[in-house]
Amino acid sequence: MSTVTPTEPLPRPGTPDAASAAETTTIPPTPAIRLDPRFVDRREELPFLRGPFTRRAWSEFGFLNLALLLAPFALAYALFTVSVLAGLLVTVVGLFVAGGLVIGARGWGATYRSMASSMLGIDVVAPVERRLATGFWRRLRSMLFDGPGWRAVLFLIVTFPLAIAGFVLSWTFLATGLGAMTHWIWSRWLPLQQAGDGTWHRGASFGLDFFIDTPIRQAGLVLVGVLFLLLWPQVQRAFAQLFRLLVVALLGPTLTSLRVRDLEHARGSMADDADARLRRIERDLHDGTQARLVAVAMQLGEAKEQLTTTQTDPELVDLVSNAHASTKEAIAELRELARGIHPPALDAGLAVALETLAARSPLPVTVDVDASAKPAPAVETIAYFCVAELVTNAVKHAGASGVYVLVEQQGTSLRLRVRDDGRGGAAITQPDAKGHRSGLAGLAERVRAVDGTFDVVSPAGGPTVVTVLLPMSVSA
Incomplete structure (x- = not known):
């Protein structure tokens, strides 16, 4: 990389030197955004003016209604789980019932994750699967202290008031908006009401003497209804976002558990790779080095037999005999070494x-x-x-x-x-x-x-x- 000294003139814009300098200028890359591995967000935009007519607004509306329908049963399950655990602490075998309820809360979590996927546009990864422990106490402990199960129980308790508030405010804004926009149509069937001055009016009343029964007031109420209808998706959007955060935080896996699972997968892959590598080393020793040593031993054996049948120096015969014996010992040691690396019988x-x-x-x-x-x-x-x-x-x-x-x-x-x-x-x-x-x-x-x-x-x-x-x- 060249440096520009103070005595060198800088290229002026528009000149060939300036163009070449611009081409060689390196722009640092923008750092990548690290996404949360626990969920995938598929939400569409929610514009203010077109909000009431988007699929997202009505999907979130359906979620809040379904959440209220499930909320009483979910709260009853959570409270029953806690009460059963508290009541059976003095027992031992009965704690398996409480542990089963804690594990069953995972099913509630799966239900809400499915609802969030289909209605809230967010796909949350399921928690790490529970490992089946062996032994009486280990199995009991794994059930009673199941983290995803207890987080699901907490979710069922926390979302009960949230479901009620979301349902009430969502319906309030929607019904108020639609009612105010159409008041000029259905107000003619309202009963007559007498004002304080003795006059009779037909229409919605605010206070004692303010009635919506004139064209100007009807138009103003229509504008108020439009405003409520535009605010309706935004209000319910806030409650839907709270549900999303709770689903990710309580019904999805923790970052630590995902990290542990990734490390376990990496460790397992390394163990498999190491075993495969040892198998290859054993095969190479058996098919390569050992086979060559066997061939050398056979050749030394033939040389020893030929030397013993001819008039040869005894020292040379002893030297070949020792080499033959050492080769056979090396073959035996190599076989034991290969068997210690990976027994061929395991194939x-x-x-x-x-x-x-x-x-x-x-x-x-x-x-x-x-x-x-x-x-x-x-x-x-x-x-x-x-x-x-x-x-x-x-x-x-x-x-x-x-x-x-x-x-x-x-x-x-x-x-x-x-x-x-x-x-x-x-x-x-x-x-x-x-x-x-x-x-x-x-x-x-x-x-x-x-x-x-x-x-x-x-x-x-x-x-x-x-x-x-x-x-x-x-x-x-």
Whole structure:
């Protein structure tokens, strides 16, 4: 980028130099407007003069009427939920009823979001789906403390007076406007009224002696009616906007929950990508490096046989023999390394991989796998290495005589249960001063990384039972 010194004359407008300078001038881009990811606004404009004749005005009018129709039932549901929760706090099982009512408030939220989409021109994203917790207390806690459910309950309470006020003012402005504009037509059928001076009048009265029964007053009332009719969409627009804000704030997801969901999706994609990358590395090692080492080992074996049948220096024969033995050891180590990266048996499914693992174990291992469970490949890998590590612990540390492995699907989770009859005493220990940690601690961290749970029950004398819950998919 060139700089202009004070001694250089500036190009005058209209000259070729000025045109070239204008072409090379860089205009900074306008910063993009970051939209709220919780909703999409599809509202049309609401002009003041054409307001009563727009689709938006009548859609918002229909929303306020429908909101008033639902408001008493919605308020009754919200108050019933709060009262049932307060009344059943002394119980335990009864709290599931209150929790069910809290979860049911999500249905009310879906109803109002649908109304807002069709009548208010705003599409609000649904809250993050509730996860099905396992266990009595976890399930109860997830129901009673469901954030979207409680926000929906608050919405039902707050919008009750808003629905009444919006309905009353909307109808007041609309009816007043239409009535004042058409007063000159229907006022002739009004009953006669006597003024204070004894005269009789037919028409709307304001006070004791002011009647709308002259052409000038009729025209003035028509103008007042036009003004009320023009103000009607604007007044109801304010109430509709309040409903929009409440729907977005209370019935949509929070920005934090959306961020967490995006991070979970990103984490799941990274886990799937990492698993796919490990599979490729294992295949490359098996089909490339290992195959070449096998070929080298075969060639060294042939060279060794030829050298032994001929009169060759014994040192050369020993050298080739050592190279042959080292190559075979490298092949064995490479196979173990590839198996540790990704067991080839997992390509045939978790059941086959665990059966293969059991067959290679020095302990009797009984495997019971639910054939209908179809977890994601990344979850299968984590499940396999959990079982492999637990079986290894039973062999090396527990002094067990047998291991039982159960794999089954529970809802949206994959449940692993590994039991051995060893001496017990297994525990998840914290890392020491040098950062070393136990194998169980590493497994627990790996399971928690995908929102799983890892529980160990290992009393002194045994048995040791490890229960692992994994999501069926980490990228959904």
